[in-house]
Structures are given as structure tokens and as C-alpha cells.
Amino acid sequence: MRKDTSTNALNEKFINDTCGMGRALNIVGGRWKPAILYKLYRTTMRYGELKKSIDGISERMLVAQLRELEEDKVIERIVYPEVPPRVEYRLTDLGRTMGPMLEAMSNWGDLHREKTGDQTKGSSND
Amino acid sequence: MRKDTSTNALNEKFINDTCGMGRALNIVGGRWKPAILYKLYRTTMRYGELKKSIDGISERMLVAQLRELEEDKVIERIVYPEVPPRVEYRLTDLGRTMGPMLEAMSNWGDLHREKTGDQTKGSSND
DNA sequence: CAGCATCCGGTTTGATACTG
DNA sequence: CAGTATCAAACCGGATGCTG
Numbered sequence: 001m002r003k004d005t006s007t008n009a010l011n012e013k014f015i016n017d018t019c020g021m022g023r024a025l026n027i028v029g030g031r032w033k034p035a036i037l038y039k040l041y042r043t044t045m046r047y048g049e050l051k052k053s054i055d056g057i058s059e060r061m062l063v064a065q066l067r068e069l070e071e072d073k074v075i076e077r078i079v080y081p082e083v084p085p086r087v088e089y090r091l092t093d094l095g096r097t098m099g100p101m102l103e104a105m106s107n108w109g110d111l112h113r114e115k116t117g118d119q120t121k122g123s124s125n126d
Numbered sequence: 127m128r129k130d131t132s133t134n135a136l137n138e139k140f141i142n143d144t145c146g147m148g149r150a151l152n153i154v155g156g157r158w159k160p161a162i163l164y165k166l167y168r169t170t171m172r173y174g175e176l177k178k179s180i181d182g183i184s185e186r187m188l189v190a191q192l193r194e195l196e197e198d199k200v201i202e203r204i205v206y207p208e209v210p211p212r213v214e215y216r217l218t219d220l221g222r223t224m225g226p227m228l229e230a231m232s233n234w235g236d237l238h239r240e241k242t243g244d245q246t247k248g249s250s251n252d
Numbered sequence: 253c254a255g256c257a258t259c260c261g262g263t264t265t266g267a268t269a270c271t272g
Numbered sequence: 273c274a275g276t277a278t279c280a281a282a283c284c285g286g287a288t289g290c291t292g
Contacts, residue, residue: 020235021160021228027238029155031265034148047274058266063275073242085272085273094241097234102147104230108223109146112153115220116199157285173254184286189255211253211292256291264283271276 024101027072032057032065037091040075041102044090074098150227153198158183158191163221163228166201170216200224 028037035054039045045053051062066089069075074095080086091098154163161180165171171179177188192215195201200221206212217224 020239021164021232022235023238024231024235025151025155025160028147029151034145034151038145038147051274056266058268059275060267060277061265064265072238074238079274085275087274094238097237101227101230101234104227105150106146108227109149109151111146111223112149112198112200112220113146177254185255186257186287187285190285205254208253211255213254254292256289258288258290260286262284262286264281266281267279269277272274 027069027074028098028102028105030065030068032061033069036062036065036069037074037095037098037102040089040091040095041098044088047087047089050089069095153195153200154224154228154231156191156194158187159195162188162191162195163200163217163224166215166217166221167225167228170214173213173215176215195221 028034032054035057036050039050039053047062047066050066051057051059054062066075066077070077073092076090076092076095078088078090080088154160158180161183162176165176165179173188173192176192177183177185180188192201192203196203196215199218202216202218202221204214204216206214
């Protein structure tokens with residue numbers, strides 16, 4: 001057990017920030033958001049690249065999720081007024097502040113996989 | 127019950143497999159999961175207590191989410207073989223390792239709220 | 253008390269076809 | 273290339289009633 005201030009402070013944070021947590025979840029927690037963010041966190045990508053790299057996603061969903069992330073100010077949409085249309089997506093500065101959170105999530109996900117001996121390994125039909 | 131054969135489920139599985147992040151999201155990312163987890167993060171609780179403390183949740187959902195969390199090994203279900211049935215729920219050790227992640231999410235949600243100057247702040251305390 | 257079964261409506265998603 | 277439009281299916285969650 002930790003000091004009251006420690007554990008309590010942490011708990012208190014959860015209490016006061018259940019919404020903050022919900023907000024975070026709302027932004028990164030869509031069905032395709034993780035995949036999109038995962039890609040964009042590494043590099044800027046074009047619409048078509050994203051579509052190809054995220055296997056199974058439909059245009060409808062890709063656009064929808066992209067728009068949401070854009071609205072949440074975590075990604076940026078850059079349109080190049082060229083003859084063959086070109087649109088690039090990349091994280092905003094705010095988007096980059098997700099780093100620690102995403103890492104924490106990723107780490108815990110890995111830990112959880114270890115501890116539970118994961119079953120959902122990529123052997124799913126696809 | 128959800129059909130594993132549906133395209134939907136397949137895609138979801140794929141996402142969860144993409145990285146630990148998806149896995150983490152899948153576990154804490156339900157509609158009521160945050161609320162349940164934050165309650166149980168503080169203390170062990172009985173089914174009825176949870177139901178009462180989480181305002182608005184239906185039995186159907188509470189049980190469903192509880193079962194999922196249990197299956198994910200982050201919470202524990204303890205049944206007391208007493209005449210008036212008594213069932214308690216509490217975090218497992220693995221569940222407690224979520225602390226840093228939950229905090230990171232909470233923090234970022236907070237930061238995001240500041241940066242975007244949003245309004246969603248209806249923290250309903252106990 | 254704890255929890256499951258069933259029905260039902262609203263929302264999300266996927267597939268497909270079409271446009272600038 | 274980068275989307276938009278539309279329809280139907282799947283899913284989610286709520287309300288209600290029933291059981292041990």
C-alpha cells in the first residue's frame with residue numbers, strides 16, 4: 001500500500017476524470033482509430049496509402065474515422081491542389097502529445113498478452 | 127452473443143492484433159468499462175453496489191461488461207455460497223497494473239480538453 | 253440478491269456504385 | 273486519386289420479466 005496521498009490521488013484522478021478518460025477513449029477508441037493512429041504516428045500518409053495499409057477497412061469508415069480524428073484535432077488533412085488529387089494525413093502537435101498515452105496502452109496491452117497467454121493471434125481468417 | 131464469422135468480428139480481431147494498443151482499448155474501451163474499473167480500482171464491490179453506484183447502467187450491460195472484464199483477467203468474481211447470494215468483484219493483480227495506463231489516458235483526456243477548450247465535463251461523482 | 257432471456261429500437265459498419 | 277451516396281446487415285444498449 002502506498003501513502004494515502006499517492007493511492008488516493010490516483011484514485012481521485014479517476015474519480016474526477018472519468019470523463020477525461022472517457023474522452024481519451026472516445027478519440028482513440030474507435031474500431032479503426034488505433035490502426036490509423038498507429039500508422040500516422042510513424043509517418044505522414046496519403047489517403048490511398050492508408051486504405052491499402054489498413055487491410056479490410058472500407059472507404060466509408062476510413063473517411064469517417066479520419067474526419068473524426070481531424071475534428072478532434074489530433075490529425076491534419078493536407079490537400080495538394082494537383083491534377084491527380086493528393087491528400088495527406090498526419091498527426092498534429094496535439095496528436096503527438098498522445099505519445100505517452102499510446103505507449104502506456106501499448107505496453108499494457110503487451111503485458112496483458114504475456115500474462116494471459118494471448119489467444120487472438122493473427123491466425124484469424126483474413 | 128456475437129458471431130465470430132461476421133466480417134465485423136474478424137476486423138475487430140485483426141485490429142486488436144495490430145498492436146498492444148488495440149488490445150488495451152478492447153479491454154478498457156467499452157461504454158461502461160471505465161466506470162466499472164474506476165469503481166473497482168478503489169475497492170471491492172458487490173454486484174448490487176456496482177449497480178447502484180454506476181448510475182444508469184442496466185443489469186444486462188453490467189453483467190456483460192463484468193463478464194468481459196473477468197474473461198480478460200482484470201477483475202475477479204468471488205461468489206460466497208450463502209443463503210442470500212453474495213458476489214463480490216475486485217481487480218486482479220493484472221488489473222491493478224492498468225494504473226499507469228489509466229492515468230495516462232486520464233491525463234491526456236484532460237490535456238486534450240484544455241487544448242481544444244471543449245465542454246464535456248459532467249463528472250458525476252459518487 | 254444476483255443474474256439470465258427476450259424483445260426491440262437506434263446507431264455503426266460494410267459493400268457497392270458513382271463523382272470530380 | 274480521393275472521396276460521396278445509399279442500402280441492408282450487424283451490433284449495442286435499454287426495458288422488462290423470470291429464476292435460483
